[in-house]
Amino acid sequence: MQATSRAFKANAHRALGNPELQRAMGMMRTGFPERRAVAIARLPEFEALRDDGIAIKNHVLAHLDFYLETFEKNVIAQGGKVHWCRTAQEARETVLALCREHGARTVTKGKSMIGEEIAINEFLEANAITPVETDLGEYIVQIRHETPSHIIAPAVHLVKEQVAESFRAAHRDLPHDRALDEARVLCDEARSVLRRQFLAADVGITGANFLVAETGSSIIVTNEGNGDLTQTLPKAHIVLASLEKIVPTLEDATTLLRLLARSATGQEFSTYTTVSTGPRRAADPDGPAAYHVVLLDNGRSALLGGEFQDMLRCIRCAACLNHCPVYGAVGGHAYGWVYSGPMGAVLTPTLIGIEEAGQLPNASTFCGRCESVCPMRIPLPKMMRQWREREFAKKLSPKAQRWGLALWAYVAKRPTLYRAASAAASRVLGFMGGARGRFRSLPLASGWTDMRDMPAPEGKSFMTLWAERRKPAPRQAATP
Amino acid sequence: MSDPRDQILGSIRAGLGRGRLGGTESEALEARLAAHRRNRVPARAAALDHAGQVALFIAMAQEVDATVARVAAAAAVPGAVADYLSGQNLPARLVMAPDPQLDDIPWNERPLLDIRKGIAADDDAAGLTGCFAAIAETGTLMLLSGPESPTRNNFLPDTHVVVLRASQVVAAYEDGWDRLRLRGTMPRTVNFITGPSRTGDIEQRLVLGAHGPRRLHIVLVEDA
Numbered sequence: 083m084q085a086t087s088r089a090f091k092a093n094a095h096r097a098l099g100n101p102e103l104q105r106a107m108g109m110m111r112t113g114f115p116e117r118r119a120v121a122i123a124r125l126p127e128f129e130a131l132r133d134d135g136i137a138i139k140n141h142v143l144a145h146l147d148f149y150l151e152t153f154e155k156n157v158i159a160q161g162g163k164v165h166w167c168r169t170a171q172e173a174r175e176t177v178l179a180l181c182r183e184h185g186a187r188t189v190t191k192g193k194s195m196i197g198e199e200i201a202i203n204e205f206l207e208a209n210a211i212t213p214v215e216t217d218l219g220e221y222i223v224q225i226r227h228e229t230p231s232h233i234i235a236p237a238v239h240l241v242k243e244q245v246a247e248s249f250r251a252a253h254r255d256l257p258h259d260r261a262l263d264e265a266r267v268l269c270d271e272a273r274s275v276l277r278r279q280f281l282a283a284d285v286g287i288t289g290a291n292f293l294v295a296e297t298g299s300s301i302i303v304t305n306e307g308n309g310d311l312t313q314t315l316p317k318a319h320i321v322l323a324s325l326e327k328i329v330p331t332l333e334d335a336t337t338l339l340r341l342l343a344r345s346a347t348g349q350e351f352s353t354y355t356t357v358s359t360g361p362r363r364a365a366d367p368d369g370p371a372a373y374h375v376v377l378l379d380n381g382r383s384a385l386l387g388g389e390f391q392d393m394l395r396c397i398r399c400a401a402c403l404n405h406c407p408v409y410g411a412v413g414g415h416a417y418g419w420v421y422s423g424p425m426g427a428v429l430t431p432t433l434i435g436i437e438e439a440g441q442l443p444n445a446s447t448f449c450g451r452c453e454s455v456c457p458m459r460i461p462l463p464k465m466m467r468q469w470r471e472r473e474f475a476k477k478l479s480p481k482a483q484r485w486g487l488a489l490w491a492y493v494a495k496r497p498t499l500y501r502a503a504s505a506a507a508s509r510v511l512g513f514m515g516g517a518r519g520r521f522r523s524l525p526l527a528s529g530w531t532d533m534r535d536m537p538a539p540e541g542k543s544f545m546t547l548w549a550e551r552r553k554p555a556p557r558q559a560a561t562p
Numbered sequence: 563m564s565d566p567r568d569q570i571l572g573s574i575r576a577g578l579g580r581g582r583l584g585g586t587e588s589e590a591l592e593a594r595l596a597a598h599r600r601n602r603v604p605a606r607a608a609a610l611d612h613a614g615q616v617a618l619f620i621a622m623a624q625e626v627d628a629t630v631a632r633v634a635a636a637a638a639v640p641g642a643v644a645d646y647l648s649g650q651n652l653p654a655r656l657v658m659a660p661d662p663q664l665d666d667i668p669w670n671e672r673p674l675l676d677i678r679k680g681i682a683a684d685d686d687a688a689g690l691t692g693c694f695a696a697i698a699e700t701g702t703l704m705l706l707s708g709p710e711s712p713t714r715n716n717f718l719p720d721t722h723v724v725v726l727r728a729s730q731v732v733a734a735y736e737d738g739w740d741r742l743r744l745r746g747t748m749p750r751t752v753n754f755i756t757g758p759s760r761t762g763d764i765e766q767r768l769v770l771g772a773h774g775p776r777r778l779h780i781v782l783v784e785d786a
Contacts, residue, residue: 106765109765110766125606127602127604127605130602131602145583145591146574147575147582147583149591150571151571152591160748166565166566166567167566172566218772219763235766236763238763240764241765265765269761269764269772270771296595305759305761305762306760306761306772306774307717307772307775308773310713310716310717310753310774311717311773311774314713314717314751315714325570325574331595331599332598333599334601336601336735340604349626349756350625350626350701351754351756353756353759353760354756354759354774355756356752356753357748358750359751359752360750362707363749363750365708365709366707366708366709366750367709368707368712368714369750369751377570379573383570383577384573384577386574387576387577391577
């Protein structure tokens with residue numbers, strides 16, 4: 083997909099003026115955080131489980147080569163195959179070759195962010211294979227020719243009237259004047275349309291929440307059951323996974339599963355957690371005859387040993403999106419690429435470059451909620467700051483900002499000059515603010531004053547007050 | 563450099579600042595894998611006796627919209643299934659997984675229950691399966707694929723009825739893994755099922771029956 087991350091500011095501006103998006107985001111901002119808080123309050127071990135989960139992920143990253151080789155060995159032992167892909171292009175070509183090998187015309191898909199990352203749908207379509215998204219949210223964005231705006235709730239930016247309109251446009255064999263005013267009715271319609279696709283598909287593609295080295299298994303979690311029909315009914319099951327999804331054992335996966343649903347949707351456990359190991363066995367009456375894991379690097383191995391390594395602990399729960407004031411205000415599409423919210427602001431520059439995605443780590447208030455709710459305690463604000471530093475070092479940030487910072491740094495490094503300058507500035511601004519004590523406009527700061535008044539400095543500065551306090555106390559107060 | 567596999571592994575090792583792991587280090591990791599060491603298991607279910615675990619399982623399953631009927635013996639299962647279907651205004655017709663676990667149930671005593679044994683088809687409105695274990699911690703059923711338990715039977719029918727024995731209820735997922743390892747090989751699919759299918763994808767409004775079953779009914783047979 084063509085990234086529009088460079089246009090974040092314009093995208094965000096448009097998003098703020100979009101009433102339907104604002105209505106949808108209003109529902110999102112309250113729903114997810116409340117449910118998460120309830121689920122976590124019910125599990126006294128939650129904080130300790132976070133630490134256990136972090137230890138597992140750090141252990142895996144330190145031995146990633148060993149666990150990936152072990153995983154591959156066990157997939158092969160179970161009759162499956164692992165396809166190592168360095169880039170999105172290699173992954174796309176591998177998937178296409180596998181689809182052709184299995185004579186696929188229609189491919190059903192479970193939700194996969196790696197599928198979005200490698201833009202597999204466009205590629206299959208261009209090669210005369212029809213991909214059908216089966217997760218309800220993914221299906222809705224697919225028929226609207228949009229991309230997911232949230233990593234676990236792809237259609238969270240839409241209200242039901244928009245979904246109804248899209249269903250009328252896409253399902254032309256149904257009576258046009260049918261009632262489509264409830265989520266229940268919309269869901270039933272999608273269910274019956276997609277059931278035909280499940281039964282017709284030649285290949286099923288799913289993502290993976292975890293890969294288990296011990297058994298060579300892939301694990302997905304869904305609430306709808308679409309991932310299960312996707313991988314059970316067709317002749318072949320293709321798993322798209324990035325290499326940091328690996329965990330050593332089923333027990334390790336279990337610890338992370340206890341964190342995932344609670345952090346994501348506030349559920350105790352997702353409705354369906356499915357562990358898939360190889361193709362169907364000889365005596366099995368159903369299941370896919372072939373099992374392929376497309377293992378994608380796409381720049382991740384290069385993060386090891388660097389300042390962004392911790393990002394590879396991410397389990398894609400979306401808690402950071404759900405609690406982010408910026409994401410909650412503008413939605414996922416403003417970020418301009420696959421991943422959004424705080425995790426997207428850190429991950430996107432690693433995948434498409436800071437030149438392209440530099441706006442994203444700047445779109446943060448640094449309130450720190452993302453890090454505080456991240457089950458893997460990924461220091462997202464710190465990493466956004468690191469990206470800002472790199473952007474500054476590469477001279478990618480706006481000129482006015484860099485010159486302003488350089489001037490400020492020059493003054494700040496000279497305390498006497500700094501105090502004199504700030505005292506003078508505060509006196510001048512205080513005088514100019516006058517009786518109102520506020521500014522309606524300021525030169526060079528219209529970005530601030532367009533939306534609100536700037537308060538004028540009042541009274542003495544902190545340094546002056548501090549100096550006064552440190553003077554000997556007045557005599558009358560000195561002794562009781 | 564040669565193929566993608568070697569390049570990816572090489573890049574990982576370069577990032578980690580080391581070469582391929584030596585004998586002792588990889589032996590330690592092999593030992594970690596073989597030990598199947600449990601991480602922290604929440605006390606919620608593990609601290610209860612078996613009767614308490616069964617009660618917790620029922621409460622947790624009901625919380626996620628499953629329904630549960632407790633019966634005293636296998637002989638009471640057909641009646642409980644027939645009652646459930648009629649209570650939901652559903653036809654007394656079922657596709658039943660060819661699971662030997664279900665053979666001790668006297669299905670013939672309920673001749674009005676129309677049962678077809680085999681693999682589910684798209685037009686099967688209701689299906690009945692056994693299961694492998696049930697996890698008290700979250701009210702979760704654990705089902706394995708195999709010759710007697712086609713995976714699609716858990717997903718295609720609109721109504722899924724599961725016969726569960728009280729002795730199959732365990733505290734935590736880890737207990738399920740232990741039982742699975744005792745049984746032997748990994749099946750193609752392990753399905754953990756926690757309530758009926760659902761979605762919140764439209765305005766976060768909960769709707770049951772997205773693609774899998776709209777109803778999940780558990781008939782819990784005392785056998786301890």
